[in-house]
Amino acid sequence: METLSKARISAIGAYVPEKRLTNEDLEKIVDTSDEWIVQRTGMKERRLASEWEFTSDLCIRAVEDLKNRYHGTLDDVDMIIVSTTTADYAFPSTACQIQEHFGWSDTGAVDVNATCAGLTYGLHIANGLITSGLHRKILVVAGETLSKVTDYTDRSSCVLFGDGAGALLIEREEKAPGFITFVQGTKGDGARHLYRTGLRSDLKGEKLLGAGKMVQNGREVYKWAARSIPEGIKKLLEQAKMDLGDIDWFVPHSANLRMIESICEKAGIPLEKALTSVEWFGNTSSASIVLALDLAVKNKKLKEGDTVLLYGFGGGFTYTGMLVKWGASV
Structure with missing residues (x-):
């Protein structure tokens, strides 16, 4: 389906926790090896959130990174869409936690759960909302703390998952939509x-x-x-x-x-x-x-x-x- 878009991606930000979990570290936890992991997955290391670091914290840091790199203001953001499967709470949403941190009062806030397709789902929704004329500037944020829901006794899956967050800014653009x-x-x-x-x-x-x-x-x-x-x-x-x-x-x-x-x-x-x-x-x-x-x-x-x-x-x-x-x- 071809789209008649009036939106574009205009800025990016990202954040990953400091703690690293290497293949060598995993060798001490389960029956695996660096060679086995690399051969089957290509993975060398992952980042893990600390005990008191949650998805909202990672997402906020990613938005702060975007804010520092963006050549404009985020004070007129009128919607926050967060994709996550590991929200801090069942509710309030992670998007509401981001809104509270930055204090953007005239801003909608909603979480979506499309698992690993969540970022592209969020972009799709943002493009639709802006192209329709309902919104003009939307933050699409994706964040996960999968380490908190990973079974570290299952060697087939525990080697796979890590934590991190990223943010993209979507703005109205009629002359050169993206x-x-x-x-x-x-x-x-x-x-x-x-x-x-x-x-x-x-x-x-x-x-x-x-x-x-x-x-x-x-x-x-x-x-x-x-x-x-x-x-x-x-x-x-x-x-x-x-x-x-x-x-x-x-x-x-x-x-x-x-x-x-x-x-x-x-x-x-x-x-x-x-x-x-x-x-x-x-x-x-x-x-x-x-x-x-x-x-x-x-x-x-x-x-x-x-x-x-x-x-x-x-x-x-x-x-x-x-x-x-x-x-x-x-």
Whole structure:
């Protein structure tokens, strides 16, 4: 579906906790090894929030970073959208906690939960709200403290997850909008392969495991992503009447480097065009895409005007892919 956008990404910020969890550290916790982890995931280390550091703290630090790098004011932000699966509380929302910290009183605030697709879902919603004329400046924030819901006795999953947060500013722009087109969908019957229990512990009569911790069937998630995402990329390009040569950067959810390699191979995207954060931050769920973008900005890879293919996918199963023109000058 082609979109008639009137919005663009205008600024970025990010934050990761100081504490590192290396593969060598994990060798002391579970039966694993640096070689095993790197071979299967590409991960080298992750960042972990401290005992008294929560998702709202990480998100606030990411917004503060954006504020310091942005060539304008955030006092006229009129909506805060936060993507997270690890909010401090069931309510109030993380977005409300960000609003309280910065004191923007004439600002809407809402959390969304689309798991690892949360950042692209947030961007999609922000683009729609601004293009419709209802809003003019929206903060889209993604933050996770997955270490607090990771089962560190499960060696197949505990090596994967890390903590972090990122923020993007979306502003109204009629002359040179940045959102080109999108694809979106859900495969709800995949829910049993990736979940965290909440108020109930069954799914269609089936007893669920986990007791509040994440449970993942990595093989099934990998198969679904490796099969469906190349199809979504093809559809995106067809809708935009573009080809792979028109894409400067591919930024998928950084779930697993081997998965990204497989997706690139099947989609025909050169691996050197993929921007990732998984090597140094692990799988940070909804925050992974913005962390990858931030690394690319700091490494002077990603530049204003570049055409970027963002693709979030995760538990649900749900996904949102989009083509955008990068608009942030920082």
